[in-house]
Amino acid sequence: MTQADWIGAILGLCLTLGVFSYLLGDNRVFRLVIHIFIGVTAAYVLAGSWYSVIFPQLVQPFLSGQDFWNPLALAGIVFTVMLFSKLFPRTSWFGVPVMGLLVGVGAATAIGGAVIGTVFSQVAASIRLFDFLKINTWNAQVWVALVDASLILVGTLVTLFYFQFYIRKQPGSQGSVTGWMKTLRLVGQGFIAVTLGAIFAGVYSAAVAALVGRLATFKEFFTLLFHP
């Protein structure tokens, strides 16, 4: 290990212990470490944006002179200046068209992708699960495939029922969900609980992996320290 590696390892050890100090309660060391992390992250984001986006796509073409009269490059500069005007209340109206363009194009891209890439394809895949000819080609047992398909269909429907908030109000009553709708919503709630449980388990597992990674660097550090 070089001298820089040792300094980095010791700093990493100290900062990790500083984060662990939160177990003793909120304290100044923990806050200092958090401030350092936030500051370093902000600096990385700024440097990354400059070197990967702003300089090569906005500044470099003009410095090299190759895109000086390119309308698209000029539009980029103009739009950037218009966006900067939003920093000041008096001139913020100047940036509204660019914001509108960004939001509109972004929404159109996201909706188009979601409809084609997720909604249509997932619905088609759910229907295809009941296609007996396709089930045979997947080399799956028919009854197992059908149970799977039914579970997915029922789960989808009851989850949608859970988000059904329309209630027919009877005269003289406040109105409430009753009967079969109440049962379906309860089952839907169960499906949602299982889904959230699975996500929580994944989040916990990811957190444990992060902790294991930190402790593994501790192990590496002490191994090198005592058995170089």
Add this chain to the structure above:
Amino acid sequence: MAEQDCPICGQANPEKSETCQKCGANLYWAEIEPGEVISPLANKSPQEQDEARILPGIEDSLPAVPAAFTEPSAPVHPYRLMVSETQKNYVALLEKMTHPDQIQPADLQAAAVRKPRYLLLVWGILLVGILSFSLFWDELQVGIPPIPAEVLAVNRSISKIPAGAPVLVAVDFQPAYTAEMEMASEAVIDQLVAQGTNLVFMSTIPTGFWQAEHLIQKIKADRDLVESAPVNPNYYNLGFISGGALGLANFVNEPYQFIEAQLPTESSASTAGQSASLGNVTSINDFSVIFVLTEDPDTARDWLEQVQPHLRRTPLMMILSAQAEPMVRPYLEMQPAKIQGMLVGIAGGVQYESLSNQVQTARENWTASVLGNILGGLVLGVALTAFLVFQRWNPPAAPAAKEKKP
């Protein structure tokens, strides 16, 4: 001295009092009968009344000052009649919120959630202690989980890639997930380096550039330890592609323009130690495989929605954090599948390492990870049982009867 009884609460008040000393009701307006018109000059002396008129001397003429705007014209209702106790509590709460300087320390103490700090400390020490113990005790080993079809599919696809073929690797994970994501992906990237592929790194997050550099340098350092000569991976780091889903949609349409824009000169590429040749990449389908490394299900979905529909023969593979798996797995299980192979968390890394038999990073940390997960499950189970038992013995108090609306 004459007293004035409050018509609301009956409290005796001194004469000419405007409000009740007990309930605060307006005594002046409480005396007014419905429909009665009160002249704004009623309380003035006869001389003052006469001087205030437009036409002095004429008793019924209008006042010179527009009294309608200076005196209350609408009846003021005593608030105790109109406000319920619940509404008064809401008013008191609103006053506390709008005047925080008037909040008493006792209120803050009552409102504060009392966290059992010693439990957090015990839990932290237990978790760190057991994980450290398992990391330092090398003999303690947990078995490798069975290898699922999606991991085998990744291995099959990589094995078919010829040397020099371009492979796109999207490093889209946040720095906090570096440990997990590198354990999951190191064996895959190592195999790609060993096969001499041209790796093209890119990212849709600003810190992705450095994450990719860290990953490739780590693999290079590990390989240098075992190889006789220093290893120089063929890679090209495109860096950060801004715009999220929009940036991806743009990249899919014109990947080579991005490559040119990000690193326009050969000299800068060679300065950065990047030697991949990308002259033959003109379309997204020119990549042999696309790998997406992410911990965020939304980022994975951006790739599936914006990039996957454009892929004709290039397989899309995902290397995910455990937290993203439940949201992304449907795209793998659907027919036809949108993802052709997937590794998840440390378990995925361990499974792939058992296939490639080269890198052992995930294997070294696998036991600690399993113990941590088991410990978390046990603590959660004990806490849930304790909660249910506690509720059984100390059922929550029945809600108070609803207050009748006034």
